[in-house]
Amino acid sequence: MIEGVLRHCSSMEVEKNYVDSHGQSEIAFAFTHLLGFQLMPRLKRIKVQKLYRHYVGQPEAYPNLQPILTRPINWDLIRTQYDQMVKYATALRLGTAETEAILKRFRKNSFKHPTYLALIELGRVIKTIFLCEYLNSEAVRREINEGLNVVERWNGVNDFIFYGKGGEFASNRLETQELSVLSLHLLQNCLVYVNTLMIQSVLAEPHWFKRLTETDLRAITPLIFSHVNPYGTFKLDLKERIAQLSNSSVAIRN
Secondary structure (H helix, E strand, O other): OHHHHHOOOOOOOOOEEEEEHHHOOHHHHHHHHHHOOEEEEEOOOHHHOOEEEOOOOOOOOOHHHHHHEEEEOOHHHHHHOHHHHHHHHHHHHHOOOOHHHHHHHHHOOOOOOHHHHHHHHHHHHHHHHHHHHHHHOHHHHHHHHHHHHHHHHHHHHHHHHOOOOOOOOOOOOHHHHHHHHHHHHHHHHHHHHHHHHHHHHHHOOHHHHHHOOHHHHHOOOOOOOOOOOOOOOOOOOOOOOOOOOOHHHHHHHO
């Protein structure tokens, strides 16, 4: 997840990353915080999550939260290992070390490695803050769910397009894999473009446009493929161009 956010080969600046429950951990919360973007998981088993106390000596504080509160955060451990944590995060950002290599080093003796323990402690801090926002704000929960729905829909389209091996690469050769991914991206763009033109032509008719409510318009997406047959032979006329998008269709896509 971290490698994908840091090196996505585009000019996009990632501020938030939406993941499912299996895409989050305390070490992930720590690294994403140090790397400058926010981890936003959709937590399915929210009832088993615990909130860490921020200071010692306050066992009776927050009486309504006592069933889900646990031990205080070890701030001294975070403070003493802060420079080392920043060092590892910088190595990830610059590409001088891979996430898997760093975690592999930690796993050799995870219970005694001070930097690893400090990262876990920092992750507990960030996760506790996130859990409070997640439980308190319906808007945050909606944002995460909507973000994941877009990703899951996109992945569903990819599986449909990349149908030959069920979404799996058929070769271990890097060149073949790159060619497959580039072809997939081209098909994605073509599908979105043609679908946008189709949706635009329908909405251009006043009869259909007036029948759609605000909820209907919000649900419109160019990621539809039930009308597409991925099998058979397709004959392309390279001398004919598809109609250009108008400003209205671009607004619908956005």
